[in-house]
Amino acid sequence: MSNPFEDDNAKYRVLVNGEGQYSLWPATLDVPAGWESRLGPDTRQACLDYVEENWVDMRPLSLVRDMERAGS
Incomplete structure (x- = not known):
């Protein structure tokens, strides 16, 4: 059985969690709790x-907020 996360011929979704982290997710699988679909199904x-265009800051949102509070 092939890995459903690495199949170039499958359809995928882009998911984002509450920390602003992105994930590529096979469209055939249910979206897990705590994640929401932002794109797809698509190639x-x-x-x-x-993901490359939209996930420009890889820091979790909680870290960004903490750093902003510490700087103010």
């Missing part, structure tokens, strides 16, 4: 491109 490459 793996389209989803990867979306």
Whole structure:
């Protein structure tokens, strides 16, 4: 059985969690609790491109907030 997370011919979704972290998720699987779909189903490459364009700060949102509070 092939890995459903690495199938270039499968459809995927881009998921985002409450910390602003992104994940590529096979469209055939249910979206897990705590995550929401932002794109898809679409090709793996389209989803990867979306993540590349939109996930510009890899820090969790809680860390960003803590750093902003510490700086003010």
